[in-house]
Amino acid sequence: MIVFFLVTALALLVVVTLAGVWAVERAFPPQGEMIAVAGATLHVVDLGPRDAGLPIVMLHGASSNLEVMRRPLGDLLAEKHRVILIDRPGHGWSTRARLEDSTAEVQARMVDEALARLGIDRAVFVVHSWSGALGARLALDHADRVAGLVMLAPVTHPWRGGVGRYNEIIATPVIGPLLAYTITLPLGYLLATPGARNVFLPQMMPDGFVQDSATPLLLRPREFIANAYDLVTLKASVAAQASRYGEISVPTVVIAGEPDKTVSTNIHARPFAATVPNAKLIVLPDLGHMVQTTEPDLVKTEIEALIAAITSEKAAAD
16 A cells, blocks of 8 residues: 555656646747757857857856856847857757766867857857866867856866765666656755755845746756766866866956855865966955856956957967
8 A cells, every 4th residue: 555655656746747847848948049969969049249259158057057147147248249158968958868978078079069060160168167167178178169268156176075965866877867757846946946045145146036047947857867967977077187277278267256155266266277377367255156147247347358358369460
């Protein structure tokens, strides 16, 4: 009898999850085009004028999608610049064939291929959090594609501890999918707002942020599992590339806050900026993790100054 009730409860949760996925995907449909690359299909939103000089490519962090970079910063930049927003493989409306393709190395190759298909030779990359590792890897492995880097609260180095026991469980075969297809979505709806609020501390989370950023897309089982894989493999990923950061030659701006409770500025932003030869570090007091959302005007100013310097240097060389 107990087994019967347990199976019935799990079946009901699966039905609730599938209905929830349907509702979430109708609420937050894809906004751009799908670009097939080796091992993935990437959802890309292309904004702004096509003939406005160096394009800007924006890459989001963990537990999110391209809308986190679009509002408000991407939309502000798109008034004068071409802005390419990409859902990382497995996130938002992007897919990937293998969950194991979770490292910065693999995803950098996928992003590079997508940009080649779009005909973008060089761009300035604006990356946040998890994608700090990705932006650095792009600059290392695909240097011809990267004209400059703007790193926002980036993850760049190994750290003590893990990434949350629940991520390790979700990334475990059998057990992870069982949980993801039963309790993750119903429970996630209860926890999404408090979780998002925490990453803004000590700032207040803007009203409507969870909806505006399409955060509920994360609660779909396939994305929740992909996100967990990205997180549990992140430390090894940055450990494998950190010794190479001195090879990054492009102009780089690193912007982070203190106290960032999510990604330590002392462990990541400061050591990275100290290692990269042509890096500028900006540490803002009383700023949390969501730099692009809380300080869009400052970030926009730094991006445009970087583009102006790159353009001027190229003109002088020509």
